[in-house]
Amino acid sequence: MKVIFGTDPIKYPLTGIGRYAYELANCLTKSSEISELLFLQGRRLSKQIPQARESSSSSQGLRQMVQKSKVASELYRLTAPWLKTLALKKHPDAIYHGPNFYLPPKVGPSVATFHDLSVFTWPQCHPQERVRFMQKELLLTMKRADILITDSDFTRQEVMDYFSLPASKVYSAKLASSGEFYPRDPESITAVVSQYGLQAGQYCLFTGSIEPRKNIETLLSAYERLPLSLRKAYPLAISGFKGWRSESLHVRFEQAEREGWLCYLGYTKSSDLPYLFAGARSFLFPSLYEGFGLPVLEAMASGVPVVCSNSSSLPEVVGECALTCAALDVETLTLLIHKSIEDETWRGSAISGGLSRAKTFSWQRCAAETIHAYQQV
Template sequence: MLFGVTCRLHAAVGYMRIILDVTRNCLDGTEKAGVYWYIYHLALRLLSLGDGHDFVLFANFLKGRHLAECRKFLSQFNGARMETKISRIPPQVFRDWLVPIELAAGKFDIFHGLDDLVPRVSRGKSVVTIHDMAYMRTPDSLRPEWVEFKKRHTTRSARQADKIVTVSEFSKKDICTYLEVAEEKVAVIYHGISPIYRMLEDRDAVARTLQKHGIEGPYILFVGTFQPNKNVERLIEIFGSIKRDHRIPHRLVLVGARGWFFNTIFRKIAQLNLEESIKCMGYIPQEDMPSFYNGADLFVLPSLLEGFGIPVIEAMACGIPVVTSNACSLPEIVGDAGLLFEPTNREEMKKALLAVLSDNALSQALRERSLKRAHEFSWETAATKTMEVYKTVVNG
């Protein structure tokens, strides 16, 4: 009981010991996409807030092959006021046997699971960030073993956590519906934008970066993991139709990691004889991505499901016209800054793409709206609101 009393006394005077579970970013082979950057930027901004709190960046894994990647990730925070803790206890001890995480993490006031999962705690408080409910809403678009894992562990995490953080009102509604949790238990905190995403004045530097990756001439840009819920196959079909019927000079540039069923995308490109018009880039280092956005004539994200949609705000921050789906979180995130279409309606998608490509005035108006809208997303704001969640949870 002494530890519980100590934690509450600390909280009463404003001090908290906060564990940030960064395990996902410490695993060898982790995809550097939306959740990765959420964990990195939120941790970085929380540490910069200071406020006298003690932060611990925590990772737990068994296999030694992850150690090098873990140390590499944690080294990015050198100089920050924080501790790091690497545990080598088998994860199933906490996931399946429900042993309290204090065994590995030590004493704390808050344990924040940043990637859909939070372990059982015995004396402190727990917060979990759940990014979306894809495993319940569109299970057929995801790997079956991943769906089963999430159904078991994310569902349990949501029910046992003291507070849930999510990244859009759309995701909050899904969480409350599918997991049957009360609305007041879920806080919505939007993602921010990395400062590297901005309009680049040095167009020669942009061109050199693109040439390094084999990109020349005008292009339409897509950024996202190659998996069914991104709706890439339908985008390829529409692009092929536009290319055939309107003779546009643009290529379609697809940037992203290979996800579930990614091979169907390459088969579709070959089936439509679009190998010369579509370039699949795979993963691009983050430092080169601003040039990819700045060089594009428009950005398109035709997703059937997004919990947030980080590439949309990255594109807006670079002043690029955005054409995106009217489904899921995207209308909420884009606001009036982009053109929306129904993602299963081929004619609507085609019409929206052609409108931007053929109308310079519309394209310029969307660029201006994009820049204005992008200013509403900040990692500093996200960190401040997350700290407010911690204080509310601890002080009850």
């Protein structure tokens, strides 16, 4: 079996889909089921997995210039897929895997990963131009792909139901946390988190883009209902990019910071993130919708209790190891956060249960399930 794997998502900063592509690519290189494995970055084929480097380069500068120009951006959008098609035509016997929703036109045997259906089912959580573009492109992917892969059983069922697809067309390959996420000693944690004004075990954590789908407004409302003394003893640390429609949230961040119960960290370096997780008193993730919900798995692997919403795929990831409630239930979320901070009996159970559950997810398993999907092609 010959496979060409798309690596465009593997770039700095390594976000969720980039992490998925990087970890899966590394596991695929070790598979005896694949006789030849090539990587497609842009229109270039290589036997080497690209690295997500933090240092800026001339190519990154060029990319930023293209993104700022509407004409250049549109030209790139129209031509880039066809350049991939030309590169793939030289390998008609290979299965092409697009790990980030998209497939180029006139592609041969192909697989695409659908991470979620939010542009269809939660369009209000995205800019209109993104919804229009992605809906159009993803419908094209539906027509081009022999097989679709999803990150969870929830998303698999959602894709089948929404597009009336047979079960033989859609397969799930569940994600895993990186090996960098594990319980760490307080001294090593303190050395990193002190740079952010935090103390090991003395803060609650949220990570994710600052955007409507993450439901941060509900998190803030629930947190500010806690006693002020508890909030100051365990401030809420928020790590994530400033995203779409987040201006009002940043106003609330500033107010909470003045009151002494919130630390907005902005984007956190990938090398610091495992320490930030391991040092948290609890991890809070009341997201409205997730195709998988990798941060809750990273928290459990780090030995940190989790409080999350019971929406979409999250119950599938956390099982019985987390405290869950309806995403918009402010009062219950406050109670659960309070319990996650102070109930030592529950915390001990959540930590041990979460560590055990996290071990049931692995990138090796994800690769095996992915290869099973390839075999259907």
